[in-house]
Amino acid sequence: MKQQYLSIFFKTGIIAITACVLNILYFVFFPVPDVIYHYSLYFIYGFFTLSSFLILGILIFVNRKSAAQTGYAFLLLTAVKMGVSYAIARPLLTKTIEFPTEKLNFFIVFTLFLAIEAYFTARLLNNKQ
Numbered sequence: 363m364k365q366q367y368l369s370i371f372f373k374t375g376i377i378a379i380t381a382c383v384l385n386i387l388y389f390v391f392f393p394v395p396d397v398i399y400h401y402s403l404y405f406i407y408g409f410f411t412l413s414s415f416l417i418l419g420i421l422i423f424v425n426r427k428s429a430a431q432t433g434y435a436f437l438l439l440t441a442v443k444m445g446v447s448y449a450i451a452r453p454l455l456t457k458t459i460e461f462p463t464e465k466l467n468f469f470i471v472f473t474l475f476l477a478i479e480a481y482f483t484a485r486l487l488n489n490k491q
Protein backbone atom coordinates (compact mmCIF):
# COMPACT_ATOMS: atom_id res chain seq x y z
CA MET A 363 0.00 0.00 0.00
CA LYS A 364 2.80 2.39 0.86
CA GLN A 365 4.51 1.55 -2.42
CA GLN A 366 1.37 2.67 -4.27
CA TYR A 367 1.56 6.09 -2.63
CA LEU A 368 5.26 6.43 -3.40
CA SER A 369 4.44 5.50 -6.98
CA ILE A 370 2.05 8.47 -7.17
CA PHE A 371 4.78 10.89 -6.10
CA PHE A 372 7.34 9.26 -8.40
CA LYS A 373 5.05 9.44 -11.43
CA THR A 374 4.14 13.05 -10.67
CA GLY A 375 7.82 13.93 -10.42
CA ILE A 376 8.64 12.16 -13.68
CA ILE A 377 5.82 13.96 -15.49
CA ALA A 378 6.90 17.32 -14.04
CA ILE A 379 10.55 16.84 -15.00
CA THR A 380 9.66 15.61 -18.48
CA ALA A 381 7.31 18.54 -19.10
CA CYS A 382 9.89 21.04 -17.86
CA VAL A 383 12.66 19.56 -20.03
CA LEU A 384 10.39 19.54 -23.09
CA ASN A 385 9.42 23.15 -22.46
CA ILE A 386 13.05 24.20 -22.08
CA LEU A 387 13.98 22.35 -25.27
CA TYR A 388 11.15 24.09 -27.08
CA PHE A 389 12.51 27.49 -26.08
CA VAL A 390 16.03 26.43 -27.08
CA PHE A 391 15.02 25.31 -30.57
CA PHE A 392 12.29 27.93 -31.13
CA PRO A 393 13.53 31.01 -29.32
CA VAL A 394 11.12 33.77 -28.46
CA PRO A 395 12.27 37.33 -29.12
CA ASP A 396 14.08 38.99 -26.25
CA VAL A 397 11.33 39.44 -23.74
CA ILE A 398 11.80 39.96 -20.03
CA TYR A 399 9.65 37.45 -18.20
CA HIS A 400 8.10 38.21 -14.85
CA TYR A 401 8.52 34.60 -13.64
CA SER A 402 11.16 32.15 -14.76
CA LEU A 403 10.21 28.82 -16.20
CA TYR A 404 11.87 27.11 -13.24
CA PHE A 405 9.76 29.07 -10.78
CA ILE A 406 6.51 28.15 -12.54
CA TYR A 407 7.33 24.44 -12.73
CA GLY A 408 8.76 24.45 -9.20
CA PHE A 409 5.66 26.10 -7.75
CA PHE A 410 3.25 23.72 -9.45
CA THR A 411 5.37 20.65 -8.70
CA LEU A 412 5.63 21.50 -5.00
CA SER A 413 1.95 22.39 -4.75
CA SER A 414 1.00 19.12 -6.47
CA PHE A 415 3.19 17.11 -4.10
CA LEU A 416 1.65 18.93 -1.15
CA ILE A 417 -1.91 18.40 -2.40
CA LEU A 418 -1.32 14.73 -3.20
CA GLY A 419 0.28 14.19 0.22
CA ILE A 420 -2.69 15.77 1.97
CA LEU A 421 -5.11 13.75 -0.16
CA ILE A 422 -3.33 10.51 0.72
CA PHE A 423 -3.51 11.45 4.41
CA VAL A 424 -7.23 12.27 4.14
CA ASN A 425 -7.86 9.08 2.17
CA ARG A 426 -6.26 7.00 4.95
CA LYS A 427 -8.33 8.72 7.65
CA SER A 428 -11.66 8.97 5.83
CA ALA A 429 -11.91 7.86 2.22
CA ALA A 430 -15.36 9.44 1.90
CA GLN A 431 -13.87 12.91 2.43
CA THR A 432 -11.13 12.63 -0.23
CA GLY A 433 -13.21 14.23 -2.98
CA TYR A 434 -14.16 17.17 -0.78
CA ALA A 435 -10.54 17.64 0.25
CA PHE A 436 -9.54 17.65 -3.42
CA LEU A 437 -12.09 20.35 -4.20
CA LEU A 438 -10.99 22.49 -1.26
CA LEU A 439 -7.28 22.12 -1.99
CA THR A 440 -7.79 22.79 -5.68
CA ALA A 441 -9.74 25.96 -4.87
CA VAL A 442 -6.93 27.13 -2.57
CA LYS A 443 -4.35 26.35 -5.26
CA MET A 444 -6.40 28.30 -7.81
CA GLY A 445 -6.51 31.28 -5.47
CA VAL A 446 -2.76 31.20 -4.89
CA SER A 447 -2.17 30.71 -8.62
CA TYR A 448 -4.37 33.71 -9.39
CA ALA A 449 -2.42 35.82 -6.90
CA ILE A 450 0.82 34.75 -8.57
CA ALA A 451 -0.57 35.24 -12.10
CA ARG A 452 -2.08 38.65 -11.34
CA PRO A 453 0.96 40.60 -12.64
CA LEU A 454 0.85 38.53 -15.83
CA LEU A 455 -2.84 39.23 -16.34
CA THR A 456 -2.51 42.98 -15.89
CA LYS A 457 0.58 43.29 -18.06
CA THR A 458 -0.06 44.13 -21.70
CA ILE A 459 2.54 42.39 -23.76
CA GLU A 460 3.09 41.75 -27.43
CA PHE A 461 3.97 38.08 -26.95
CA PRO A 462 1.62 36.23 -24.57
CA THR A 463 4.09 33.35 -24.18
CA GLU A 464 4.42 33.76 -20.43
CA LYS A 465 0.66 33.80 -19.89
CA LEU A 466 0.17 30.71 -22.04
CA ASN A 467 3.03 28.92 -20.34
CA PHE A 468 1.64 29.64 -16.87
CA PHE A 469 -1.87 28.44 -17.64
CA ILE A 470 -0.80 25.40 -19.65
CA VAL A 471 1.41 24.29 -16.77
CA PHE A 472 -1.45 24.98 -14.33
CA THR A 473 -3.77 22.82 -16.45
CA LEU A 474 -1.18 20.04 -16.75
CA PHE A 475 -0.69 19.77 -13.00
CA LEU A 476 -4.43 20.05 -12.35
CA ALA A 477 -4.94 17.08 -14.69
CA ILE A 478 -2.22 15.12 -12.85
CA GLU A 479 -3.86 15.81 -9.49
CA ALA A 480 -7.32 14.91 -10.80
CA TYR A 481 -6.03 11.65 -12.28
CA PHE A 482 -4.34 10.50 -9.08
CA THR A 483 -7.30 11.65 -6.97
CA ALA A 484 -9.60 9.54 -9.13
CA ARG A 485 -7.26 6.58 -8.63
CA LEU A 486 -7.37 7.14 -4.87
CA LEU A 487 -11.16 7.33 -4.91
CA ASN A 488 -11.50 4.19 -7.04
CA ASN A 489 -9.07 2.24 -4.88
CA LYS A 490 -10.99 -0.53 -3.14
CA GLN A 491 -9.91 -0.73 0.49
